[in-house]
Amino acid sequence: MGRPPCCDKVGVKKGPWTPEEDIMLVSYVQEHGPGNWRAIPKTTGLKRCSKSCRLRWTNYLRSGIKRGSFTDQEEKMIIQLQALLGNKWAAIASYLPERTDNDIKNYWNTHLKKKLKKLESGSGTDQPTTSHGLSHSISRGQWERRLQDNITTAKQALHDALSFENTNKQLVQPSYASSTENIAKLLKQWVKKPIKSEESSKCSSTQNSSSDQEIVPKRETDLNEAFESLFGFESFESSINSDDFSRSTSPGLVNGESELSDPNVLAPLSVLENWLLDDQGKDYLTNFSFDENPDLFL
DNA sequence: AACGCTGACAACCGCCATGTA
DNA sequence: CTACATGGCGGTTGTCAGCGT
Numbered sequence: 001m002g003r004p005p006c007c008d009k010v011g012v013k014k015g016p017w018t019p020e021e022d023i024m025l026v027s028y029v030q031e032h033g034p035g036n037w038r039a040i041p042k043t044t045g046l047k048r049c050s051k052s053c054r055l056r057w058t059n060y061l062r063s064g065i066k067r068g069s070f071t072d073q074e075e076k077m078i079i080q081l082q083a084l085l086g087n088k089w090a091a092i093a094s095y096l097p098e099r100t101d102n103d104i105k106n107y108w109n110t111h112l113k114k115k116l117k118k119l120e121s122g123s124g125t126d127q128p129t130t131s132h133g134l135s136h137s138i139s140r141g142q143w144e145r146r147l148q149d150n151i152t153t154a155k156q157a158l159h160d161a162l163s164f165e166n167t168n169k170q171l172v173q174p175s176y177a178s179s180t181e182n183i184a185k186l187l188k189q190w191v192k193k194p195i196k197s198e199e200s201s202k203c204s205s206t207q208n209s210s211s212d213q214e215i216v217p218k219r220e221t222d223l224n225e226a227f228e229s230l231f232g233f234e235s236f237e238s239s240i241n242s243d244d245f246s247r248s249t250s251p252g253l254v255n256g257e258s259e260l261s262d263p264n265v266l267a268p269l270s271v272l273e274n275w276l277l278d279d280q281g282k283d284y285l286t287n288f289s290f291d292e293n294p295d296l297f298l
Numbered sequence: 299a300a301c302g303c304t305g306a307c308a309a310c311c312g313c314c315a316t317g318t319a
Numbered sequence: 320c321t322a323c324a325t326g327g328c329g330g331t332t333g334t335c336a337g338c339g340t
Contacts, residue, residue: 016308016334038325054326055309090328105329106307 013047017056021046025053026061034062059100066098070107078104079112 013021024044032039034057037050046053059065070078074096081092089101089108096104 014310035326049310050325051311051327052309058327059308087329101328102308109330110306 011047012049012052014052017048017060021048022056022061025056029057029061055102059102064098065100070099070111074099075107075112078108079116082108082112 017025024046025040025048028040028044028046037054040046040050040053041048048056077096078092081095085091087105087108089105093099093101093104
């Protein structure tokens with residue numbers, strides 16, 4: 001007997017989330033906190049399955065999420081961590097607190113994979129590589145130098161990320177404290193898009209006009225009002241336009257909401273951190289035997 | 299202008315792990 | 320111990336905008 005679906009397929013809406021749905025979800029989380037996703041469709045009337053709600057929240061609505069292009073440092077760190085951990089996107093994301101695993105995964109698949117491939121072919125060597133990005137047919141000296149480079153870069157990136165996390169640990173807040181700002185930001189993007197689909201026109205309850213020029217301002221006004229009434233926004237625009245918007249929230253909160261206040265969850269992948277951050281780690285890696293540590297990367 | 303192609307990314311699906319009654 | 324509910328994760332797909340022809 002297979003597992004039953006997470007929710008009834010009948011009557012469950014799929015596809016892109018509308019601002020109205022986002023507002024419903026955010027208001028639920030504001031009230032009850034994240035978790036108990038199964039209860040959301042029942043209590044809010046949202047026609048989304050619990051899983052979809054959780055994903056929407058963790059990937060787009062929760063606080064501390066940085067959108068937009070990746071910095072060089074982030075990119076470097078992803079490459080290093082991917083080489084170390086493989087496609088463990090959640091683990092990689094735990095070192096990039098402002099990015100979601102989904103974002104990192106997408107970025108890897110769309111950008112970095114190609115970039116690395118290009119670099120690899122551009123180097124002219126075309127040497128086969130292991131799953132950890134190290135070439136099979138290089139001399140021991142070369143291998144060690146490359147290893148040293150990898151370690152140095154990864155150490156630096158990891159150190160930066162961890163110090164960033166640490167500096168923000170004092171600022172522990174409920175993670176949904178600024179999710180209204182997240183949704184406001186999403187909303188702003190949304191109102192810029194002309195209505196194309198039937199879906200979109202349905203979800204915008206008050207409009208039945210035929211041109212974008214009429215639709216957009218009206219929708220913005222309506223939703224703005226809905227927003228203010230829900231969250232008491234004094235200045236909707238100002239929060240949207242805040243440059244440092246995402247950093248002003250609570251970065252460092254990845255999956256859990258009070259995780260950072262829990263000392264027990266501060267050390268993911270501590271073995272890796274040790275060898276990345278301590279000089280002894282280099283020796284550890286050099287002498288490391290996968291045969292003796294079969295479970296480390298599982 | 300119309301069409302097809304491609305890239306980017308949001309969202310879904312299926313499986314697995316864990317918690318609980 | 321077992322069955323079930325729930326959440327988490329990684330892979331994959333669907334959609335849409337931008338671009339070239």
